[in-house]
Amino acid sequence: xxxxxxxxxxxxxxxxxxxxxxxxxxxxxxxxxxxxxxxxxxxxxxxxxxxxxxxxxxxxxxxxxxxxxxxxxxxxxxxxxxxxxxxxxxxxxxxxxxxxxxxxxxxxxxxxxxxxxxxxxxxxxxxxxxxxxxxxxxxxxxxxxxxxxxxxxxxxxxxxxxxxxxxxxxxxxxxxxxxxxxxxxxxxxxxxxxxxxxxxxxxxxxxxxxxxxxxxxxxxxxxxxxxxxxxxxxxxxxxxxxxxxxxxxxxxxxxxxxxxxxxxxxxxxxxxxxxxxxxxxxxxxxxxxxxxxxxxxxxxxxxxxxxxxxxxxxxxxxxxxxxxxxxxxxxxxxxxxxxxxxxxxxxxxxxxxxxxxxxxxxxxxxxxxxxxxxxxxxxxxxxxxxxxxxxxxxxxxxxxxxxxxxxxxxxxxxxxxxxxxxxxxxxxxxxxx
Amino acid sequence: xxxxxxxxxxxxxxxxxxxxxxxxxxxxxxxxxxxxxxxxxxxxxxxxxxxxxxxxxxxxxxxxxxxxxxxxxxxxxxxxxxxxxxxxxxxxxxxxxxxxxxxxxxxxxxxxxxxxxxxxxxxxxxxxxxxxxxxxxxxxxxxxxxxxxxxxxxxxxxxxxxxxxxxxxxxxxxxxxxxxxxxxxxxxxxxxxxxxxxxxxxxxxxxxxxxxxxxxxxxxxxxxxxxxxxxxxxxxxxxxxxxxxxxxxxxxxxxxxxxxxxxxxxxxxxxxxxxxxxxxxxxxxxxxxxxxxxxxxxxxxxxxxxxxxxxxxxxxxxxxxxxxxxxxxxxxxxxxxxxxxxxxxxxxxxxxxxxxxxxxxxxxxxxxxxxx
Numbered sequence: 001x002x003x004x005x006x007x008x009x010x011x012x013x014x015x016x017x018x019x020x021x022x023x024x025x026x027x028x029x030x031x032x033x034x035x036x037x038x039x040x041x042x043x044x045x046x047x048x049x050x051x052x053x054x055x056x057x058x059x060x061x062x063x064x065x066x067x068x069x070x071x072x073x074x075x076x077x078x079x080x081x082x083x084x085x086x087x088x089x090x091x092x093x094x095x096x097x098x099x100x101x102x103x104x105x106x107x108x109x110x111x112x113x114x115x116x117x118x119x120x121x122x123x124x125x126x127x128x129x130x131x132x133x134x135x136x137x138x139x140x141x142x143x144x145x146x147x148x149x150x151x152x153x154x155x156x157x158x159x160x161x162x163x164x165x166x167x168x169x170x171x172x173x174x175x176x177x178x179x180x181x182x183x184x185x186x187x188x189x190x191x192x193x194x195x196x197x198x199x200x201x202x203x204x205x206x207x208x209x210x211x212x213x214x215x216x217x218x219x220x221x222x223x224x225x226x227x228x229x230x231x232x233x234x235x236x237x238x239x240x241x242x243x244x245x246x247x248x249x250x251x252x253x254x255x256x257x258x259x260x261x262x263x264x265x266x267x268x269x270x271x272x273x274x275x276x277x278x279x280x281x282x283x284x285x286x287x288x289x290x291x292x293x294x295x296x297x298x299x300x301x302x303x304x305x306x307x308x309x310x311x312x313x314x315x316x317x318x319x320x321x322x323x324x325x326x327x328x329x330x331x332x333x334x335x336x337x338x339x340x341x342x343x344x345x346x347x348x349x350x351x352x353x354x355x356x357x358x359x360x361x362x363x364x365x366x367x368x369x370x371x372x373x374x375x376x377x378x379x380x381x382x383x384x385x386x387x388x389x390x391x392x393x394x395x396x397x398x399x400x401x402x403x404x405x406x407x408x409x410x411x412x413x414x415x416x417x418x419x420x421x422x423x424x425x426x427x428x429x430x431x432x433x
Numbered sequence: 434x435x436x437x438x439x440x441x442x443x444x445x446x447x448x449x450x451x452x453x454x455x456x457x458x459x460x461x462x463x464x465x466x467x468x469x470x471x472x473x474x475x476x477x478x479x480x481x482x483x484x485x486x487x488x489x490x491x492x493x494x495x496x497x498x499x500x501x502x503x504x505x506x507x508x509x510x511x512x513x514x515x516x517x518x519x520x521x522x523x524x525x526x527x528x529x530x531x532x533x534x535x536x537x538x539x540x541x542x543x544x545x546x547x548x549x550x551x552x553x554x555x556x557x558x559x560x561x562x563x564x565x566x567x568x569x570x571x572x573x574x575x576x577x578x579x580x581x582x583x584x585x586x587x588x589x590x591x592x593x594x595x596x597x598x599x600x601x602x603x604x605x606x607x608x609x610x611x612x613x614x615x616x617x618x619x620x621x622x623x624x625x626x627x628x629x630x631x632x633x634x635x636x637x638x639x640x641x642x643x644x645x646x647x648x649x650x651x652x653x654x655x656x657x658x659x660x661x662x663x664x665x666x667x668x669x670x671x672x673x674x675x676x677x678x679x680x681x682x683x684x685x686x687x688x689x690x691x692x693x694x695x696x697x698x699x700x701x702x703x704x705x706x707x708x709x710x711x712x713x714x715x716x717x718x719x720x721x722x723x724x725x726x727x728x729x730x731x732x733x734x735x736x737x738x739x740x741x742x743x744x745x746x747x748x749x750x751x752x753x754x755x756x757x758x759x760x761x762x763x764x765x766x767x768x769x770x771x772x773x774x775x776x777x778x779x780x781x782x783x784x785x786x787x788x789x790x791x792x793x794x795x796x797x798x799x800x801x802x803x804x805x
Contacts (some may be wrong), residue, residue, distance in 0.1 A: 004506035009669070041499075041651050043651075053660075054669060061501060062660040063494070064520050070491040074498020074506075077482050078456065079652035088695040099494075132643045249443070249614045278558035281438060284609065288436040296438065297604075300549055302463065321722040323608060324793050344572040 001031040004059050005307060006038070018193020019048055019115055023055050026085070026113070028174035029181060040083045043072040045096070047089040047122050048195075049115040052128050069103045070112050080109070080233050090116045093151065094129030103186055104158035108232040111181045112188045114151060115168075117195035118205070118333025125198030132414055138201040151190050160229055162187035164221035167214060169193075169207035173226040176221075183223070185231050206390075252411055256404055258290040263316040265325040267345050269338030270309045271298065271388055276338070278412075279386035280311025286408035287315040295323040299341070308337035315399065327404040330399055331355045332389040333363050335382075354398055356389050356423045371396070373431055384424040391428035402429075437614045441576045441605035442509075444612070445535055446471035448583035449507050449802035453622055453756060454533070455481035458495035460488055460514060463547040464603040465537040489517035491534070497521060500530050501659050503650030505587055509535035511603075512554050513544055515561060519751070522596055523562040526684065529594035529646060531625055533586045534558075535596055537606035540791045544659040549791030550603035552714050552765040556772075558598045559743045566681065567688045570743040571697065572600040574717040574750045576610040580617040582697070588623035589695055593687055594645050599744060602765065604715040604793060611709070622726055628655075628755035638666040644687035669791065689744045696746035699738040700753055706733040709754050711774055712763040713739040716787070716794045720763055734803055745773045757781050761802050763794055 005027050032038065040058040044050045046065035053060035063071050072086040093114055095101060103110065119137050120126040127135070127143035130151070133171045137143055152165045160182045166176050168191045180187035190209045194200055230238075248420070264282060270276040277298050284294040294313045301307035314320050327348050333339050333355055339346075339362070346366040349355065353368035358375055373392055375385045394405040411422055446468050451458070457472040459465070473483045482499070486492030489510055496506035510518065515536055526533050536558060540549035569589050573582040583599060628634050628647035634655045640647050649657050658668030665671035665680070675772050675803040679722075699717075701724060712720045717738040724736045737753040739746065754760050760778060762771035764787045771785035786802035787794055 034510055036466070037656055038652075038654055053658075057656060058656045059499070059656055060660075060668075061651070062662060064524060064661055067490060067494045067521070070486075070494025071498035071501075074456070074458070074495040074500075075502050076498075077484075077495075078499045078502035078504045079650075082652045098487050102491065185569070193654055234607065236477075236482070239481075240480070241458075243478040245478040246474040249437040249439055249447075251614060252435045254436065281609075284438045284611070288611050291434060291436075292611070294436075294438060294608040294609070297607070299548070320610070320718075321725075322608075322719045322793070322796055323604070324719075393490045 001034050003027050004030050004037050004056050004058060006055055009054050011055050012051065013048065013058050014197035016194065016196035017048070018117055018195070021168050021173070022113065022115060022191055022193070023052065023210045025058070025173040025177055029178040031176060032178050033181065033262065033419045035083060041075055042083060042114040043068050043075065043086045045088055045092050047091045047120070049087045049089040049092070052087045057108065066092045066430050067099065068092060069096065069099040069110070069112065073103065073106070073108050076110055077233055077236070085111045085113065085181065087113045087115060090114070090118060090130040094149070098408065100155070101158045105370040106159040106232045107159065107161055107186045107229060109184055110186055112186070113177070114188060114192060116151070116190055117199060118191045119195055121195045121198050137199070153189070155188055156224050156227065159227050160188055160224060161185040162223050163190070164175050164188070165190040165192070165211045165214065165219050166221065167192050167207060169210065189219050193390040212421055250411070254289065254291040256290040256407065258292055258404070259401045260399060261317070263314065264329040264399045265327065266315065266330045266332070267325060267328050267342060268311040268332045268386055268389070269334060269342055269345070271335035271337040272304055272306050272309050274309060274334055275383055276309040276311050276334070277385045279390055280313055282387065282405070282408045283313055283390055283400065283413055285411050286404040289407040291402050292316060293318065293320050295320050297323065308335070308341040310338050310341060328353055330393065331368070333357045333361050334385045334389060336361055337423050339363055356392050358385060378427055378431060380424060380427060387424050388428035389420055390427040392431060395429050395431070435613060435615070438609045438751040439466065439576065439614065440467055440607055440609050441573065441579045441601060442467040442537065443471050444576060444579040444606065444617070445583045445601065446475060448580040449533065449587065450475045451619065452584045452587035453624070454507050454587060455479070456496065456499035456504045457508065458484040458486050458492040459508050459510060460486045460492050460776065462511050462514050463536060465509040465511050465544065467607070468535055468537070469768040471517045479757060489514040490521065493518045493521040496532050497525060497530050497802065500532050501651050501657070501793055505531070505591070507533040507535065509537065511537050511539045512557070514539050515554060518563045520546050522568070522781060523564060524607060526562055526566050526568060527564060528659055528661055530531065531545060531589050531590035531594050532596050534596055534598050535601060536603045537603060539603050540789065546791055550715065550765065550793070551602070551789050551791070552602055552716070553789055554643060555600055555742055556769045566684045567744050568596050568598060568640050569695070570598040570600050572713045572740055574662055574699065574714060574738050574740060576605060576608060577612045577617055578740070579605065581620055584622070584694065585697065588620065591623050591625040592645070593689065593691070594625065594648065596805060600714065606802055610613055635666050636668040637664060641684060642670060644683050644690070655801045692741065692744040692746055693748055696749040697740035697743055698735050698746065698749055699740070701707045701736040701737045702753070703728055703733050706735040707756070707758040708733070708761060709735045709760045710799065711737045711739065711745065711760055711804065713742060713770065714765065716763050719794050719796045720799055723796040723803070727798065727800055727803060732804065742770065747777050750774060750777050752799045754781060759784065761786060761799070763799055763802070
């Protein structure tokens, strides 16, 4: 097979740099596999390993420091037929740590070559995540305080199904790389090498010491049996195919006439768990069934299951300009939390406003007409009060009527849920307004 | 009539789908999350891909990879996420990678208030990149407007090969409004122009009639090079000042020289008006009401609602302001776009009103600023 090396752009590494050996091993691996340049995408990021993509006649993507796996993942998922090979240094390993862990957990069929030469070569030999604590580097004493990161066990713990940590000087490097590329899943090859320009000026590191160190560690190279599983892209497509297609948003037909003319501003003040937002939606659907324009804004705390829950709706015969309520037409006061959050709504209410007040909820002084409802006496649970309050409104023919509410219920719910909500509405209708 | 209650965020997702978007990656953040939720319902059953990134940096990284593979890609976040996107935004600008970025703005600075609205990121979207080259920023004025604006965003990203921002706002993204979904404004879909077959492909050489290079995706017969480094037309690193100047000036020119072709706006010109209100986004709703009331009272006021914010549509603004004595710029921040309008209009007084406290700007505040 022919070499995929770019003859017009030969490697430009410092004399004696371990990276150049990896370039040739990678080219040999491609040749062993009989690959054409357009069957491969080389993805690199920043640092000396980031020069790799220029040395090959393949598809090539060179991006930001530490982010190589994010680009490679996007490319591979959209072009599963491509062999996507990513390169990074020990710098990229450190700054892109979150992406590395995610890639291990995800298992997209990518090959990652980590060219670990134990320091930042390009910026002057500062310590990286893998610099030994006793090394002399351009970061002063700082590396003495940090423990070097061991990629092999970390990647295995994060779920990588294939990892090999090898010396850049071993004879079968091309075979190791080839096996990793052929592996159907995320495969990492960590290649230990020498940075003559920076690191070995002050530190002893030779092919012999690298090999001795690897022998001492006795790492298990190759597939990680405990992490064997389906490749992400294939699994993704399988699960995606089982998902139901989204239907276009369901529309409400305008068939009814609203009981009131003019704009109606409704505020539902409740607490988490009272289905306030759903009640707001039902009110909106009911209004749309009578041809009204609707805006709905909700307010609740970022933590759920406690605190206020508020829905604010504007229902209007024409287009709504400013989607903010200044004078409420109706306030449904269903819980102390909601009332406390919107004290000012009661102050801005006037004699035209209707307040539906749950009998156990205190409200501030107001000029509004107040309709007290004892939901407990009706044996309604607090979670149903918001819907029940809509039934009270419908019975009073305020904002909505019963036909509009029933239309909304049938539009929004079906089956047993619909029956349950209808029962709530029927019970609330027995209240004497 | 048939109406549906939909959030601005949901409409953006549906419009993206109709524009041909089949790749979405994002990191959950209030108030943008419902875009991600909706994309997750829409894309996977149609052969598309949705990823939840491990962070915002990864999310945009996935999109850039997907876009270079030839797919239309989108991500969505809020101000804190835009901060993390910054480096990849610079990459997409300099390396001409089409991508749509939705910023559902929330109250800042910093983590600010997740559930309160603002338009505090408009200059951040424009300038939050290294090198300071232009981007396109479009702003929907209301919920229904999210549909055409999103489709335009994809079309422009494809046509000009650049990141396009949709400057939404919590008050648009999370407000539900009755819309006639089937009747929302659709615009014809534009796809990136592919390099003709049989000619040598030079990845960053502009097409003969254009300032935009033709595109080829990774994975097909012709080899494609992409790089974040300073490059010449061939996609290899260059140190040649002439080559660098040519690329950087072209990146500027391809957007600023063509902004008249995509200066989306809504104008309500009133005969005899000597005051013009300039606004954008959700504030345009209050401004429309303020204008109507002022005109009813006999105080004549015209309105310009900008939907293209960047590059600044200078001709549109100058034309709308011709003959005006006073221009009031209204926005949900402390005067970011007012600066642009003031820079452009030399012959009239430019004033700002607005604020950034989580509340909508009220019609009365606008009326007071006009009357003052």
